[in-house]
Amino acid sequence: MFKVDLKKKILDANEQCAFENTKLLAGKKVFCLNMISSPGSGKTTILAKTITNLKAKLKIAVIEGDIKTDIDTQKIKTTGAPAVQINTHGACHLSAEQITAGLHNLPLDKLDVVIIENVGNLVCPTDFELGENAKLAVLSVAEGDDKPAKYPAIFSKSKALLINKMDLLKVVDFDLERVKADARRLNPGLEIFPISAKTGEGMQNWYDWLLDQAGQNPR
């Protein structure tokens, strides 16, 4: 019997593919976000509002990841933005290879930003790099204020956190300060934007951040 020392990254194949995506996006000067949340946090609504309100300033496209259906892609397309649907047929996250295919179906030369709406899941998508410039976490107040404590990975790895459905704050038990403190303990540099995509509350702060990030000419 003998031992072989490897120190090989197990997800190497996915990471290589993610790296190729990063190169492709950088070459086209497109900023890319990987948006991750539980199902039902309002990701698609946030995107539709953002695309509509920033239409004059940013050309945004969306890659939609869902287990089934193209409901979200249809919703994005009503804004006039390019959108491609990836159905994972049961898989709980998107992988870099699927994003490569998605990117080749988007008019990258004409875009400033690609936002990947990952499969609604606060766990698995955090493990798989897609080639994005940053991860964007979304949490809605109806989900409860214990989520950063219970699901530390996504809050540790994200660059910004949108706390959505602030219009429901008065009817749910959600301690905003607890969420901010728990999330920043894991990730001191995390940008946090309390918003309501429905009423428009706080959306301008998120728009300003996105415009700023997109203008920085990614890595």
Place this chain on the structure above:
Amino acid sequence: MVAQSLLAAISAEAAKHNARPISAKISCGRLYSINEEILRFAFKAIAKGTPCEGTKLVIEQKPLQAKCRSCEKTFEVDFNSEINCPDCKSSDLEMLPDSPLLLEEIELEELVP
């Protein structure tokens, strides 16, 4: 996907050495959503009928570390309590990158021709 990638990596290495994989040591950071029991179960299921059937997985979870910006001490992060420097109690901390998901080493047994 993790189990499949692992199976492919171990099988490739075993084939290169014309040997049978006895065990594989894996390490992963605390922020990975790796559950040992589920990974073992998934690996066992997909390894059936391959050279990896019966290969034992040894999984080591690596703690997440933080560095104190005040006194520069590096320490393990405990998610269940307030995160402060154990020496100077400062909460001005830098989280260090999580350990990657690695196939550290494999133990092989030569195939008798």
